[in-house]
Amino acid sequence: MNTLQNFSKGIIKENPVLVLVLGTCPTLATSTNVTNALGMGAAATAVLLCSNIVISALRKVIPDKVRIPCYIVLIAGFVTMVQMLVKAFAPALDASLGIYLPLIVVNCIILGRAEMFANKNKVLDSAVDALGMGVGFTLALVLMATIREVFGNGSFMGLPIPVLSDNRISILTMAPGGFFVFGLLIAAMNKFAVHKPKKKDFGCADCPSAEGCGKASCEAGKEAAVND
């Protein structure tokens, strides 16, 4: 796979939000307006880039058995750095992202990429993969935020849009609107984007944390469900 393909796969073919369905929590929560979406996308991309580079560089040093705790510590460290930078240079963004900024630690995209890509590939490839995924995440967030802000609030990045600002569908900026727009976008992706139908079911095995827990709990979960 050449570098360009490696970068571009994160944008459409393996878009972390719309195709891999990773990181749903921040996607739903921070896509109420475009400014928040851009901020969240940039913060997550920064953490993803740093963690992918470091994890890939240390992939031969970290023992396989304790790799997940190691990844979590590394990621938490980078999140703390990003948190401090945002607090210092963009306090308004810090206030509007609130709890979701420290929660980048448990964003499935970051742990997922560490587990699926960075611990098997070279540093440069991992960095390119992180950038592609980060851009894909940001684009998906901005797309969703644009729909929600333009129709829900009648504005774009805070600038009012003439006709729409008098006819707001405010429900779109609230919680139900988030689920609704996300559902529509994934359906549109299924319909129009060129990709093979792979997700027949959204169960535990498709859960991104399954990569982290080695799918062990899924197998156990299945057994438990059968036994009961």
Place this chain on the structure above:
Amino acid sequence: MTKLIIILLSAVFINNYVLTRFLGICPFLGVSKKLDSATGMSLAVIFVMLLATAATYPIQFFLLTPNNLDYLQTIVFILVIAALVQLVEIVLKRYIPSLHKSLGVYLPLITTNCAVLGVTILNVQDYPVTETTTFWWGFAQSMVNSLGSGLGFFLAMVMFSGVRSAIEGSDIPKSFKGLPITLIAAAITSLSFLGFGGVIENLFA
């Protein structure tokens, strides 16, 4: 006392973690297919939320704040939660195997669940120890909030597993099959929770 009841009820209905705050969406979409797995997962979440709050709240106010180490919050909390979950799993496996059998499988999934980390950080933010509030009052409020958040998660999971079993048999457009229709159903479920807004405050006014 009234304050604690208000905290409990608003955590369950108004600030529902899944449907209004968007925390813990992965298990909400992934494990809500069957009623018994939804119940098991939610019980495990309630348990871990209470335990994590009981551990992280004293750490924050006896260890981090007095030593000006507030910036270590994220790292310390996630490590404490991960270690705690592991410990609970080992203890359950050894001493209460029957409980481990029904809850144990969901425990590893919870470590990276944003609802648990979210509740610990929000507790420290919303109910801090200050000059006017004692540690125990803040701690009580935090524990009640965790319980309410867990119960809210439970309520949302159980309700939604009912909704999903109703979707199962219906005729859905091809591109909406699977996740999209689940999300649309979640939107409608979340809409029903909007109706609770303002009820709790006025109940005790």
